[in-house]
Amino acid sequence: MFSIGELSRRTGVKVPTIRYYEQMGLIAADGRTTGNQRRFSQDGLERLSFIRHARxxxxxxxxxxxxxxxDPQNHIESHRIAAAHLADIRDRIxxxxxxxxxxxxISESCDxxxxCSVLTAFGDHEQCSGGH
Amino acid sequence: MFSIGELSRRTGVKVPTIRYYEQMGLIAADGRTTGNQRRFSQDGLERLSFIRHARxxxxxxxxxxxxxxxDPQNHIESHRIAAAHLADIRDRIxxxxxxxxxxxxISESCDxxxxCSVLTAFGDHEQCSGGH
DNA sequence: CTTGAACCTCTAGTTACTAGAGCAATTATG
DNA sequence: CATAATTGCTCTAGTAACTAGAGGTTCAAG
Known part of the structure; x- marks a missing residue:
């Protein structure tokens, strides 16, 4: 059983972030001590590592x-999420x-x-070439 | 003099966004009508276009x-902002x-x-090559 | 048994807006 | 000129994914 700090050290996810994930229903402590502190199992550790990497x-x-x-056997859905994310990344790039x-x-426009024409270029769309 | 809606149409910035910019102190109406509606001058229009493009x-x-x-004659500062932003963009790319x-x-990992190994790959950092 | 580190909950702040409620002013039409 | 449609006003709260801080409690080591 791990305390929240132990979990944090092992996954690199900060303590308040773990509590936030719990609040969002992404992870759950296995239980609490009599003094109300969270205790996590190996499952929790793995779950958090998954979240960490995906993030x-x-x-x-x-x-x-x-x-x-x-369902881990649901290929279609996981492939769909991966493909959608890849498309999103490519679009952003x-x-x-x-x-x-x-x-x-703009940086080269100033003579x-x-x-300073850098300053005016920031505000003037006319000078732009590509569509943004 | 333009109403906020007119300004919105001419710049493509949505009405609530203009009010938000005003609240943030980036733009100011020239004054108000007796009925408390904002009226903007040509200056306001140009200021908002600047903001729009920079955004x-x-x-x-x-x-x-x-x-x-x-100060528009302050070359150093505007060049610095442009360079910093360019570096930031390149880093993100x-x-x-x-x-x-x-x-x-990950997408190609599933046989x-x-x-589904796409699903496991999302959670497993061991399989990753480059440092992220 | 004491002390200090780690833990608890709760609230609010971050960025750049967007959505909605509830009401007032303006503009267009009959 | 009356009414209706549109546009405007303020205020509050919600978005994503946390982070920071206050004020208090529990745990582990010595």
Missing amino acids: DLGLPLESIRVLIEM ARLQRLETELVR GGED | DLGLPLESIRVLIEM ARLQRLETELVR GGED
Whole structure:
């Protein structure tokens, strides 16, 4: 049986975050001591590691909740979540790359004149090339 | 003079968002009608367009506030903000690309066996290659 | 048995908005 | 000019995923 601090040390998830996950119904303590402190089993440790890793992969808690409650033999649903997340990541990369291009242009636009053209470029959409 | 709705139509910023910006001190109405409705001048329109575009570029409101309050001749500060934001964007792109690689691996890991290995891969950090 | 670390609950703050309630003002139409 | 439709007002609360702090209790070591 692990205390919440022990669990935190083993998974790298901060103590208040574990309590937050419990509140969100993603994890449950196995029980409490007479003094009302949480005690977690090995199962809890594994569950939390799962959440931790999935969060590191950028999955929102809602998707994680679905994964947790899912039948492990349900291929379709887990593949769907993975594919949706991948598409989302790719979309975000594409958008950020467009911003990067734009920011490079803005950063290079200043010729050192009186008023800084970096500043005006931040506000002027006319100068933009790609659609953002 | 524009009503808040007119301003919204011309800039593409939603009405409640304009009020929110006002509350945050980023924009101010020129005054109010006798019936307490906001009226904005051309200046307000331009200010809001600036904010809109800077937000589209992904700048946080705090940076925008700094830009707005800045002397337009202050090259150093505007260049610094642009450079910091560019570095931030590049960092995010790099991290997302690492996630992309990982998710592709996870998506391809399933061989159709009893329990779906996409599901287990979400929880198992051991299988990961790059550091995330 | 005492002390200090770890634990408890609860509230509020973060970012950038969005949604809704309940009411007042403005504008368009008959 | 009266009425109806639209737009506006303020205020509160909700979103995601936590983090920080207050104020108090329990646990483990010596």
